Amino acid sequence: MDAINEKTIVTNGFRLHMIPTTKYKTIHFVVKFKALLNRETITTRALLPYVLRQGTENYPTERKLQIKLDELYGATLSIDAAKKGNHHIISFRLEVANDKLINETNNRSLIEEAINFLKEVIFAPKTVEQKSFDPQIVEREKKTLQHKIQAIADDKMAYANMRLISEMCAGELYEIPVYGYEKDLGNITATSAYEYYQNMLTEDDLDIYILGDFDQQLLQNTISATFQRDHQPTEHDVELTEGATIRKDVKEVIEKQPVQQAKLHLGYRTNTTFRDEDYAALQVFNGLYGSFPSSKLFINVREKNSLAYYAASRLESHKGLLIVFSGIASEDYEKAREIIELQMEAMKKGDFTEQELSETKGLIMSSLRETLDHPQGTIELLYQQVIANTKLTINEYFERINQVTKEDIIKIAEKIHEDTVYLLTAEEGQTDEENEL
Amino acid sequence: MKKMNYEMIQETVYSKILPNGLTVYLIPKRERAKTYGLFTTNYGSMDQTFVPIGEEEPITVPDGIAHFLEHKLFEKEDRDVFADFGRLGASPNAYTSFTKTAYLFSATDNIEANVETLLDFVQDPYFSEASVEKEKGIITQEIKMYDDQPDWQSFIGTVQGMFKNHPIKIDIAGTVESIQTITKDDLYTCYHTFYHPTNMTLCVVGNFEAEEMMTFIEENQMKKQFVQANEIKRSFPEEPAEVAMKERKIVMPVSIAQCTVGVKEVTTKLSAEEFIKRDLLQEIILDYYFSKAGKFYEKLYDENLISSNFSFSTTVDRNFGYSLIGGQTTEPDRFADKMIELLLSTNDDSLSEETFLRLKNKKLGRLLRAMNSLEYLANETIHYHINGIDFFQLSDIIQSLTLDEANDFLKDWITEDKLTVCKIVAK
Numbered sequence: 001m002d003a004i005n006e007k008t009i010v011t012n013g014f015r016l017h018m019i020p021t022t023k024y025k026t027i028h029f030v031v032k033f034k035a036l037l038n039r040e041t042i043t044t045r046a047l048l049p050y051v052l053r054q055g056t057e058n059y060p061t062e063r064k065l066q067i068k069l070d071e072l073y074g075a076t077l078s079i080d081a082a083k084k085g086n087h088h089i090i091s092f093r094l095e096v097a098n099d100k101l102i103n104e105t106n107n108r109s110l111i112e113e114a115i116n117f118l119k120e121v122i123f124a125p126k127t128v129e130q131k132s133f134d135p136q137i138v139e140r141e142k143k144t145l146q147h148k149i150q151a152i153a154d155d156k157m158a159y160a161n162m163r164l165i166s167e168m169c170a171g172e173l174y175e176i177p178v179y180g181y182e183k184d185l186g187n188i189t190a191t192s193a194y195e196y197y198q199n200m201l202t203e204d205d206l207d208i209y210i211l212g213d214f215d216q217q218l219l220q221n222t223i224s225a226t227f228q229r230d231h232q233p234t235e236h237d238v239e240l241t242e243g244a245t246i247r248k249d250v251k252e253v254i255e256k257q258p259v260q261q262a263k264l265h266l267g268y269r270t271n272t273t274f275r276d277e278d279y280a281a282l283q284v285f286n287g288l289y290g291s292f293p294s295s296k297l298f299i300n301v302r303e304k305n306s307l308a309y310y311a312a313s314r315l316e317s318h319k320g321l322l323i324v325f326s327g328i329a330s331e332d333y334e335k336a337r338e339i340i341e342l343q344m345e346a347m348k349k350g351d352f353t354e355q356e357l358s359e360t361k362g363l364i365m366s367s368l369r370e371t372l373d374h375p376q377g378t379i380e381l382l383y384q385q386v387i388a389n390t391k392l393t394i395n396e397y398f399e400r401i402n403q404v405t406k407e408d409i410i411k412i413a414e415k416i417h418e419d420t421v422y423l424l425t426a427e428e429g430q431t432d433e434e435n436e437l
Numbered sequence: 438m439k440k441m442n443y444e445m446i447q448e449t450v451y452s453k454i455l456p457n458g459l460t461v462y463l464i465p466k467r468e469r470a471k472t473y474g475l476f477t478t479n480y481g482s483m484d485q486t487f488v489p490i491g492e493e494e495p496i497t498v499p500d501g502i503a504h505f506l507e508h509k510l511f512e513k514e515d516r517d518v519f520a521d522f523g524r525l526g527a528s529p530n531a532y533t534s535f536t537k538t539a540y541l542f543s544a545t546d547n548i549e550a551n552v553e554t555l556l557d558f559v560q561d562p563y564f565s566e567a568s569v570e571k572e573k574g575i576i577t578q579e580i581k582m583y584d585d586q587p588d589w590q591s592f593i594g595t596v597q598g599m600f601k602n603h604p605i606k607i608d609i610a611g612t613v614e615s616i617q618t619i620t621k622d623d624l625y626t627c628y629h630t631f632y633h634p635t636n637m638t639l640c641v642v643g644n645f646e647a648e649e650m651m652t653f654i655e656e657n658q659m660k661k662q663f664v665q666a667n668e669i670k671r672s673f674p675e676e677p678a679e680v681a682m683k684e685r686k687i688v689m690p691v692s693i694a695q696c697t698v699g700v701k702e703v704t705t706k707l708s709a710e711e712f713i714k715r716d717l718l719q720e721i722i723l724d725y726y727f728s729k730a731g732k733f734y735e736k737l738y739d740e741n742l743i744s745s746n747f748s749f750s751t752t753v754d755r756n757f758g759y760s761l762i763g764g765q766t767t768e769p770d771r772f773a774d775k776m777i778e779l780l781l782s783t784n785d786d787s788l789s790e791e792t793f794l795r796l797k798n799k800k801l802g803r804l805l806r807a808m809n810s811l812e813y814l815a816n817e818t819i820h821y822h823i824n825g826i827d828f829f830q831l832s833d834i835i836q837s838l839t840l841d842e843a844n845d846f847l848k849d850w851i852t853e854d855k856l857t858v859c860k861i862v863a864k
Binding site: 150299 | 446447468469470471517519520523524526527528529543544545546571572573574575576577578579581582584585586587690691692693728729730731732734735738741744745746765767795796798799800801802803805806808809810811
């Protein structure tokens with residue numbers, strides 16, 4: 001049915017994943033570097049995507065780099081950083097149009113050009129005397145990252161989420177924010193960043209994904225001839241033995257700011273992660289509880305009580321958290337919190353019908369199929385397996401979802417513990433209107 | 438049923454205008470797992486003043502009513518439409534823009550049943566006083582959410598700086614006050630006027646067979662009765678070519694200030710041919726200056742005036758058009774001055790043949806890339822259809838653009854009275 005044809009080859013110090021498909025008009029290259037979260041290096045890692053986007057040996061300015069991309073029929077390059085469980089992942093993503101759909105008279109191969117270009121971006125960034133990034137670029141991009149960190153406070157949903165995680169996971173690796181720490185920026189130099197980057201290139205786990213309509217053998221040869229590094233992918237289990245913390249009393253954090261809408265975020269420990277066999281049951285649990293418009297949170301917080309425009313939950317699947325998030329009027333805090341907690345109690349009691357259960361499974365499978373109908377979605381879903389060090393086929397996972405019973409959900413619900421409640425709310429006596437000059 | 442093959446981009450599109458006036462587009466893609474259905478009415482937040490169906494005199498309805506109506510169509514006397522789609526394994530959604538209200542689903546199974554659910558829920562309204570009252574709390578929280586978002590405030594603030602009379606200056610969701618006055622009768626009036634099949638387009642993209650799907654849709658529509666509709670009379674005030682305000686400052690508790698420069702591009706309805714030229718040239722020219730390959734982008738970056746969220750966008754729709762350029766900046770005043778200086782300098786600039794070719798190729802590649810997305814295909818098909826253009830000819834139209842056209846456009850693009858500045862600052 002939805003067979004994803006993924007061919008994985010361990011070669012030249014990395015894993016090459018090829019996913020041939022004729023569904024799309026473009027070819028996708030994604031290169032992922034993965035390391036454990038580390039308080040000392042996080043800010044440098046967060047800075048690297050910005051610095052690397054500024055130029056290479058042959059295309060030494062951002063503008064020249066972009067003009068090259070434009071010449072590749074508007075190819076797109078993005079470099080991003082993400083946190084998955086206790087890992088930090090830097091991804092290079094390059095997307096080029098399929099040659100076949102472009103009326104080219106000369107015989108250039110966009111794929112080959114794209115691979116060489118990607119290699120240059122990763123392995124030949126702009127340097128000074130081959131041992132440092134360009135100091136001017138690094139200083140400028142430190143500002144970019146600093147603004148990015150500061151601007152989180154202007155996106156209240158993201159801010160509340162960050163605050164919840166930092167309160168809930170204080171003392172754990174997971175508290176380290178993906179974009180690093182503003183106060184660490186001062187210590188980073190063009191040389192230190194370059195040195196770290198060289199380490200990263202050799203030490204990080206490296207996965208290369210290529211998805212699209214291409215000749216597999218030809219591509220494999222090109223990649224083998226282009227990408228090489230000294231590294232053996234580690235097969236060891238990287239899950240950290242941070243003990244499951246069960247808080248006796250729920251931690252409540254209330255923060256005041258001049259906001260028009262309060263943000264109520266609740267953090268639960270699921271004590272189940274992506275690699276666990278009962279993860280499928282947790283996903284179905286989350287579907288019934290909060291991830292769809294048919295879920296308990298949406299129906300009760302929004303539809304029945306008109307308290308919010310949005311009220312939903314999502315899983316941090318590699319860490320084992322369930323996060324509830326909603327935007328409410330400040331004065332409705334107690335009421336909204338009570339309704340959210342009551343829904344959790346209802347789930348623990350198995351207060352849902354067999355029909356709701358089977359519809360929720362249908363929605364989850366449908367949304368997985370949709371993810372697999374999207375190039376980046378397919379790659380991200382396959383990469384989950386790398387992070388969790390599991391080898392489950394898509395069909396096996398569908399089967400697990402299918403088999404989840406009401407009892408499984410009640411069992412999973414018993415493992416879920418409320419940990420922290422975070423409320424961002426309006427200051428006392430705040431006026432309701434923004435001022436206009 | 439009309440069948441169009443677009444060989445170069447490998448697309449086949451079926452279309453038909455049904456006897457009741459509904460326009461249907463079908464884009465089958467058997468290789469995809471997903472199907473996306475989009476049912477759109479040519480009615481948005483800017484349609485504030487109009488003659489209701491069957492009447493003679495124009496009325497003006499409360500701000501935010503099109504969006505309110507969008508919310509309320511999901512609730513029926515005995516059930517919630519979200520649950521109907523849920524049973525069919527589909528995710529429904531909807532949005533309201535200045536010019537359109539759209540209802541949609543995505544699904545991987547039960548495609549005909551989902552199309553039927555989409556058509557039936559939109560074509561069978563049920564509004565009651567109680568449910569209208571209940572929705573006011575939900576929409577109030579939606580408005581409050583936007584009130585805290587500097588990006589949205591910056592967007593709507595810039596639009597308000599450009600347009601003096603045109604109702605796109607009204608916030609799409611209305612205000613907490615304006616929505617309080619909305620009644621169920623208002624909703625029915627707007628519904629019957631604007632949700633007539635003659636004013637609507639259905640587009641389904643994804644995994645289905647075209648002939649069967651068209652028959653299925655036709656049979657569904659034959660079962661329903663609609664009154665005879667005449668052309669909808671909407672009225673819009675005169676809009677001057679120059680901006681309403683040179684500058685606007687909105688005070689919000691932001692960590693980093695924002696500044697957006699708006700270019701007022703269009704204030705009247707254009708012919709289809711003018712529309713598409715203008716649409717493409719605006720995009721190409723903005724890309725030329727403000728993309729990461731752009732010379733203005735490089736200047737702004739080197740002078741520390743922009744952050745990583747710097748962006749630009751441009752729109753032409755029904756009877757308006759604008760471009761927006763900006764983002765977070767620590768120096769909104771200097772950013773605004775520099776932007777105005779740069780934009781005014783474009784009058785004396787011109788593109789070389791080589792550059793223009795690169796920009797066209799980029800646009801083509803980006804178009805192909807965007808066409809991977811079923812959502813994009815459906816939304817653009819309807820958007821261009823409503824404006825009299827065949828979306829699938831876009832790649833040909835791009836290739837046919839000439840350097841002279843681009844340079845002619847550039848010569849008259851910017852005048853000082855078309856520029857507005859909107860700043861979001863903490864104090």
